Amino acid sequence: xxxxxxxxxxxxxxxxxxxxxxxxxxxxxxxxxxxxxxxxxxxxxxxxxxxxxxxxxxxxxxxxxxxxxxxxxxxxxxxxxxxxxxxxxxxxxxxxxxxxxxxxxxxxxxxxxxxxxxxxxxxxxxxxxxxxxxxxxxxxxxxxxxxxxxxxxxxxxxxxxxxxxxxxxxxxxxxxxxxxxxxxxxxxxxxxxxxxxxxxxxxxxxxxxxxxxxxxxxxxxxxxxxxxxxxxxxxxx
Amino acid sequence: xxxxxxxxxxxxxxxxxxxxxxxxxxxxxxxxxxxxxxxxxxxxxxxxxxxxxxxxxxxxxxxxxxxxxxxxxxxxxxxxxxxxxxxxxxxxxxxxxxxxxxxxxxxxxxxxxxxxxxxxxxxxxxxxxxxxxxxxxxxxxxxxxxxxxxxxxxxxxxxxxxxxxxxxxxxxxxxxxxxxxxxxxxxxxxxxxxxxxxxxxxxxxxxxxxxxxxxxxxxxxxxxxxxxxxxxxxxxx
DNA sequence: CGGCGAATTGAGCTGACTCAACCCGAGTGG
DNA sequence: CCACTCGGGTTGAGTCAGCTCAATTCGCCG
Numbered sequence: 001x002x003x004x005x006x007x008x009x010x011x012x013x014x015x016x017x018x019x020x021x022x023x024x025x026x027x028x029x030x031x032x033x034x035x036x037x038x039x040x041x042x043x044x045x046x047x048x049x050x051x052x053x054x055x056x057x058x059x060x061x062x063x064x065x066x067x068x069x070x071x072x073x074x075x076x077x078x079x080x081x082x083x084x085x086x087x088x089x090x091x092x093x094x095x096x097x098x099x100x101x102x103x104x105x106x107x108x109x110x111x112x113x114x115x116x117x118x119x120x121x122x123x124x125x126x127x128x129x130x131x132x133x134x135x136x137x138x139x140x141x142x143x144x145x146x147x148x149x150x151x152x153x154x155x156x157x158x159x160x161x162x163x164x165x166x167x168x169x170x171x172x173x174x175x176x177x178x179x180x181x182x183x184x185x186x187x188x189x190x191x192x193x194x195x196x197x198x199x200x201x202x203x204x205x206x207x208x209x210x211x212x213x214x215x216x217x218x219x220x221x222x223x224x225x226x227x228x229x230x231x232x233x234x235x236x237x
Numbered sequence: 238x239x240x241x242x243x244x245x246x247x248x249x250x251x252x253x254x255x256x257x258x259x260x261x262x263x264x265x266x267x268x269x270x271x272x273x274x275x276x277x278x279x280x281x282x283x284x285x286x287x288x289x290x291x292x293x294x295x296x297x298x299x300x301x302x303x304x305x306x307x308x309x310x311x312x313x314x315x316x317x318x319x320x321x322x323x324x325x326x327x328x329x330x331x332x333x334x335x336x337x338x339x340x341x342x343x344x345x346x347x348x349x350x351x352x353x354x355x356x357x358x359x360x361x362x363x364x365x366x367x368x369x370x371x372x373x374x375x376x377x378x379x380x381x382x383x384x385x386x387x388x389x390x391x392x393x394x395x396x397x398x399x400x401x402x403x404x405x406x407x408x409x410x411x412x413x414x415x416x417x418x419x420x421x422x423x424x425x426x427x428x429x430x431x432x433x434x435x436x437x438x439x440x441x442x443x444x445x446x447x448x449x450x451x452x453x454x455x456x457x458x459x460x461x462x463x464x465x466x467x468x469x470x471x472x473x474x
Numbered sequence: 475c476g477g478c479g480a481a482t483t484g485a486g487c488t489g490a491c492t493c494a495a496c497c498c499g500a501g502t503g504g
Numbered sequence: 505c506c507a508c509t510c511g512g513g514t515t516g517a518g519t520c521a522g523c524t525c526a527a528t529t530c531g532c533c534g
Contacts (some may be wrong), residue, residue: 193381
């Protein structure tokens with residue numbers, strides 16, 4: 001692995017942040033950088049759980065499908081997120097790249113050994129897994145009980161929060177904010193449990209209401225954050 | 238705590254199974270048995286995360302509500318399950334008793350200390366949290382993409398599997414199996430993201446089709462397990 | 475300029491919800 | 505012992521949000 005961990009873009013945000021320099025050295029011996037092109041699938045649901053990874057750049061989706069082909073995106077992963085399923089022989093969900101993606105990959109058994117040798121890392125992973133569980137459960141409420149407009153508005157809010165951490169955006173609080181969605185309409189529909197057409201209609205409805213603007217197909221401008229949160233059924237932040 | 242861990246009904250199934258006898262002794266000093274009556278709420282969403290617990294008997298629900306009162310049950314807990322949210326200041330979901338319930342409760346900070354001192358327990362909790370995350374994500378697919386009949390059939394299958402572990406039931410594989418649902422129709426609706434009426438209609442539809450029988454309001458007999466799994470959109474087990 | 479995938483828009487359908495009536499079994503009190 | 509109540513549960517009729525199917529339109533790339 002040519003690139004050094006010291007240069008790593010997510011050095012301080014990923015699981016590795018829990019490792020002291022000497023431990024990090026040992027992990028680096030095990031890891032390999034990998035690139036996956038947009039649209040490619042890394043791991044198929046039901047296949048052996050062979051690798052764990054940290055996402056360095058890009059966006060991954062975790063998805064499940066019914067036997068007759070209906071798909072649901074059950075999770076999105078952003079840079080510094082942990083990917084993989086330790087302690088299980090097989091993985092339950094398919095992992096695919098929504099954009100070109102760069103990962104730091106470690107064989108699963110070696111990763112488990114690192115975990116066992118490093119209580120700080122294991123604890124950090126436990127914290128993150130609890131947080132992911134809370135997030136998945138919160139999405140259960142949204143998927144089951146929110147209307148299409150609440151889902152779409154809520155999705156834009158969450159993507160905006162995600163974008164805020166990464167890009168520049170954000171001028172005045174409450175003022176217009178613009179960012180790019182890493183998902184197509186169809187992928188948004190797969191996240192929200194809707195159809196492409198419904199997502200499109202809800203977006204134009206928000207646009208007509210002046211809550212958002214859609215300067216490009218992939219980009220969104222939030223013109224009235226408070227109204228958007230209200231549409232999403234969230235309390236004003 | 239009068240009862241000894243050695244007598245504990247879930248001694249070998251709960252997190253404590255990872256503890257050696259001396260460590261178990263220390264944990265016992267910290268734990269207290271608690272009873273909660275059916276219908277009572279133990280913990281409110283948004284309140285401080287003060288305790289962790291192991292469920293000894295009964296069934297708990299984990300639920301979330303929208304601000305205008307729509308409810309969704311995001312998880313069910315059965316005996317030997319871990320309850321609580323370590324490493325967070327507040328809890329995100331409300332915990333209530335669906336039946337009379339018995340718990341072994343430990344203050345959260347003390348529990349975290351036990352975890353830190355005991356790598357085996359921490360690892361077991363990590364495994365279980367990953368499993369819970371997989372389960373929650375699988376439910377995302379079901380909630381978002383399954384029809385009402387698939388949801389109800391799938392729910393009966395999962396409750397039957399849960400009952401199989403606990404009660405006698407199960408004569409011949411594939412033969413009729415009878416067990417009791419610990420939930421009312423309304424609670425089943427809250428789990429599946431449906432209404433009471435829809436749940437009731439789907440159950441009578443399955444009954445009319447001869448797939449199940451409903452000998453009592455709370456009990457279910459599976460007459461044709463293969464057909465039931467087919468209705469649920471599962472592959473024949 | 476032509477082609478192609480993604481997005482939008484329209485029209486009609488339908489599965490699940492809403493609202494309402496009724497049933498049933500268990501507890502309660504006269 | 506029976507009438508009353510009350511919390512489920514079932515069943516029916518009508519509505520509507522979101523799906524399906526279909527026709528354009530848009531944006532990008534060669």
